[in-house]
Amino acid sequence: xxxxxxxxxxxxxxxxxYRIAVSYTKTPSDADDIVQQTFVKLLTKKTAFTDREHEKxxxxxxxxxxxxxxxxxxxxxxxxSFDSLETEPVFSEPKDTELYEAIKQLPAKCRSVIYxxxxxxxxxxxxxxxxxxxxxxxxxxxxxxxxxxxxxxKEAW
Numbered sequence: 001x002x003x004x005x006x007x008x009x010x011x012x013x014x015x016x017x018y019r020i021a022v023s024y025t026k027t028p029s030d031a032d033d034i035v036q037q038t039f040v041k042l043l044t045k046k047t048a049f050t051d052r053e054h055e056k057x058x059x060x061x062x063x064x065x066x067x068x069x070x071x072x073x074x075x076x077x078x079x080x081s082f083d084s085l086e087t088e089p090v091f092s093e094p095k096d097t098e099l100y101e102a103i104k105q106l107p108a109k110c111r112s113v114i115y116x117x118x119x120x121x122x123x124x125x126x127x128x129x130x131x132x133x134x135x136x137x138x139x140x141x142x143x144x145x146x147x148x149x150x151x152x153x154k155e156a157w
Contacts, residue, residue, distance in 0.1 A: 001043075009055055010039055016056065016120065017063045023111045024067035026104055034070060038063045057130050064112065064131065102152040110145035113138055 017038055021031035041062050049055045103111060116122045128135040
């Protein structure tokens with residue numbers, strides 16, 4: 001892979017990979033580390049992509065694997081979180097802030113499915129391929145996530 005291809009891939013997919021990492025780690029600094037590791041893997045692995053969709057799916061899969069490795073690391077298990085020190089995004093609408101907080105409270109499995117379905121526009125079949133699970137499992141997680149969000153937001157919405 002030459003510099004131009006690498007730069008194009010990074011430029012094209014940086015935001016998506018960052019948002020997925022933030023949805024898993026809940027902190028911008030940890031998400032930055034995950035994004036960096038994901039793109040380092042892109043450099044070190046000699047993967048031949050068939051098209052741009054293949055690139056995107058490969059990067060999402062690597063990002064999710066890096067997030068899982070992050071949570072199982074010795075450092076993460078033995079350190080306290082400084083979530084209160086992290087900056088939160090500022091939304092113009094109070095409902096957006098409430099929704100963001102509710103999504104952050106979802107389990108990681110539900111957050112990733114919600115993100116891929118609603119923000120990236122993938123179908124349940126495509127999400128199943130990306131996450132390497134059955135399509136029925138994806139649909140079940142979507143239903144559970146929607147139910148949890150409905151319970152959390154019923155008073156506010």
